[in-house]
Amino acid sequence: METLSSWQERKRKLEGERDDLVRRLEVVERDIKAQAGYGAIYNKDSPALTLPTEITCLIFREAHSAMEVTRKGDQIVAHLTEVAISHVCRQWRSAAIGLPILWSSFYYHGPSATHATLNRFEIYLERSKLNPLELWLDFRQAVRDTGLHFAVLNTALMVVSRWRLVSIFSDGDSPQYTSRTSTRALVGLKLKELQAPCLEHLGLYPNLTFETDEDLAVIDSIGPHVFTEGAPTLKSVRLDASAPNTYLPPLSAVTTLRIEVGKSPTDVVMFSLDTLRAILMLPNLENLSMFDTMCDSDIPLEDIPLIPMERLRHLRLSDNDPVFKLLRIVRAPLLESIIVQRASLLVENDDHSQLQYAPVYSFPSLTSLVLVDSTCDILCAARHITIIHGVSNVNDGILGKMRYHSPEHPIWPHLQTLVVDFRETLEIKHRLAVFLKSHQHRDGDLTLRISDTRAKAWKEVGHFQTLYAAAAELCTIEEVPEKELYDPKPWPPGGDGVRGRRVDLEADPFSTNSKLGEFLLGP
Structure with missing residues (x-):
C-alpha cells in the first residue's frame, strides 16, 4: 500500500527529471544559436547569398524544372527540389516560399498517403497562389481512412480553374456494381459539370472491368x-x-x-462507325495512339466516305484491325510515322504476283514504318522501316512481297534504313536476299540494322552460307545492342506539345521484351 511519503518521493524525482530536461533544452538552444551565428558569419560573404533575390529565384526555377518525379518499377522516385531548397537557410527558405512555381506540382500516391499528405497538399496549394497546377492523383487502392481519397479529390476540385496538367487514377470495378460512394463513381460525377480554362493535359484511368455485353456498350x-x-x-x-x-x-x-490499355484493361473499346470516324477526323489531331479498338459496323469499306486527317503526323495502333483497315480510306498528307502491332491489312487478291501492285494509298510524307507481328500492303515511300515478327506467320504480308520485285514497281523506292528481326527460315532469308539485290540496283545506299546477337549468329560458318557476308556485299550492316533495337523511342516523336511536365509517372504501355525479340504491351 502506497503512502503519502512515497508519492512525495516520486513527485520530487519527476521534478528533478524535469529540471534536467529544462537545463538540457537551454544548452541545446544555446548551441543552435551559436551554430546560427557561426553560419551567418561564415555565409556573410558567400556569393550564393549575395545574389539579388530575382537571380536566386531564377536559379531555383531552373533547378525545379530539371528535377522530375519518376517511376522505377513499383517505386516512385521523387526529388522534391522545392523542399530541399527551402531547408538550406532562412534566406533561401523565404525566397523559395515566395516563389509560386516551386509549389505548383504535386503527386498523391494513395497507397502510401496519410493525413500529413493532405496537409502538405493544402500547403502546396497555398504557396502556389494562382499559378497553374500539375497534379497526379492516384486513388487506385484503399487506405485506412477511406475519406482521405475524397478529401484530396475535393481539395483539388476547389482549384479546378488552375488545373494545367492533371492525371487521375481510380479503383477499377464493374459499372454494374459501382457504388455511388466509390472513388470511380465520385470522380466521374464530380468531373462532369466542370470548366477547366487552363487545362492542357488530362489523363483519366478509371480501370473499369466489363463483365457483360450490357456493360460494354457501343x-x-x-x-x-x-x-x-x-x-x-x-x-x-x-x-x-x-x-x-x-x-x-x-x-x-x-x-x-x-486510348490505351491500363493496369486492369478491358477487352476492347467498341465504337460505332460514326464515332470512330469522328475521332479520326478531329480537326486538330496530330498524334493518335489506339489499342484494342473495335468498330460495330459491317459496312463495306468502299461504301464509307474518305476520312481526311489533314494534320495527323504520328499514328500508333495495337490489336486494332478496324482502324488499321480504315487506313485505306484515310488521307493524311502530313503523316510521318506509323507503328502497328498485331494487326493485319491485306489486299484480297488471289494473284500473288500482282499483290504488291494493288492500289493502296501511299502517304506522301511517311518517313518511318514499324510493323510488329503485323501484316500489311503498305508499299509506300517510307525511308526507315522496321519489321519485327516474334509469333505470327512471318511469310504473310509485307515480307512475302520481297520475292516480287520489278523496276517498274519497286518496293519502298526511297528506303534508307531497314531494321529486321524475325524467326529465321531459309525461305525468309532468301526473300530478304532477293530484296537486297533488287534494292542494290537503285540509287541510294541501304543500311540493314540488326541486333548484335543476330549478327553473331549470321557470322557463323554454315549459317545459310555465311548470311552476314552475303548481306554485307549488298548493303551496309549496322549492329546495335539488342536492348537498343527493341527499345521503342518516346512517343510521339518530338513530344505531345505539353511543356513543363514535372511529374512523369504515366508509363507508356508499348514496351518490349528483347528475350522474345518482339514488342509486347506492358502494364
Whole structure:
C-alpha cells in the first residue's frame, strides 16, 4: 500500500527529471544559436547569398524544372527540389516560399498517403497562389481512412480553374456494381459539370472491368462526359481502354489523343462507325495512339466516305484491325510515322504476283514504318522501316512481297534504313536476299540494322552460307545492342506539345521484351 511519503518521493524525482530536461533544452538552444551565428558569419560573404533575390529565384526555377518525379518499377522516385531548397537557410527558405512555381506540382500516391499528405497538399496549394497546377492523383487502392481519397479529390476540385496538367487514377470495378460512394463513381460525377480554362493535359484511368455485353456498350458519340462546361486549351488526352465509355472530355482542340490499355484493361473499346470516324477526323489531331479498338459496323469499306486527317503526323495502333483497315480510306498528307502491332491489312487478291501492285494509298510524307507481328500492303515511300515478327506467320504480308520485285514497281523506292528481326527460315532469308539485290540496283545506299546477337549468329560458318557476308556485299550492316533495337523511342516523336511536365509517372504501355525479340504491351 502506497503512502503519502512515497508519492512525495516520486513527485520530487519527476521534478528533478524535469529540471534536467529544462537545463538540457537551454544548452541545446544555446548551441543552435551559436551554430546560427557561426553560419551567418561564415555565409556573410558567400556569393550564393549575395545574389539579388530575382537571380536566386531564377536559379531555383531552373533547378525545379530539371528535377522530375519518376517511376522505377513499383517505386516512385521523387526529388522534391522545392523542399530541399527551402531547408538550406532562412534566406533561401523565404525566397523559395515566395516563389509560386516551386509549389505548383504535386503527386498523391494513395497507397502510401496519410493525413500529413493532405496537409502538405493544402500547403502546396497555398504557396502556389494562382499559378497553374500539375497534379497526379492516384486513388487506385484503399487506405485506412477511406475519406482521405475524397478529401484530396475535393481539395483539388476547389482549384479546378488552375488545373494545367492533371492525371487521375481510380479503383477499377464493374459499372454494374459501382457504388455511388466509390472513388470511380465520385470522380466521374464530380468531373462532369466542370470548366477547366487552363487545362492542357488530362489523363483519366478509371480501370473499369466489363463483365457483360450490357456493360460494354457501343460508344455512339464523342461526348463530352466530363468537363462539359468546357476545356478550351485541352490539347493532350490519355485514357485507358475503359474511359471512353463514360469519361470522354472535350476533344475539339486536342492534338494528341491516346486510348490505351491500363493496369486492369478491358477487352476492347467498341465504337460505332460514326464515332470512330469522328475521332479520326478531329480537326486538330496530330498524334493518335489506339489499342484494342473495335468498330460495330459491317459496312463495306468502299461504301464509307474518305476520312481526311489533314494534320495527323504520328499514328500508333495495337490489336486494332478496324482502324488499321480504315487506313485505306484515310488521307493524311502530313503523316510521318506509323507503328502497328498485331494487326493485319491485306489486299484480297488471289494473284500473288500482282499483290504488291494493288492500289493502296501511299502517304506522301511517311518517313518511318514499324510493323510488329503485323501484316500489311503498305508499299509506300517510307525511308526507315522496321519489321519485327516474334509469333505470327512471318511469310504473310509485307515480307512475302520481297520475292516480287520489278523496276517498274519497286518496293519502298526511297528506303534508307531497314531494321529486321524475325524467326529465321531459309525461305525468309532468301526473300530478304532477293530484296537486297533488287534494292542494290537503285540509287541510294541501304543500311540493314540488326541486333548484335543476330549478327553473331549470321557470322557463323554454315549459317545459310555465311548470311552476314552475303548481306554485307549488298548493303551496309549496322549492329546495335539488342536492348537498343527493341527499345521503342518516346512517343510521339518530338513530344505531345505539353511543356513543363514535372511529374512523369504515366508509363507508356508499348514496351518490349528483347528475350522474345518482339514488342509486347506492358502494364
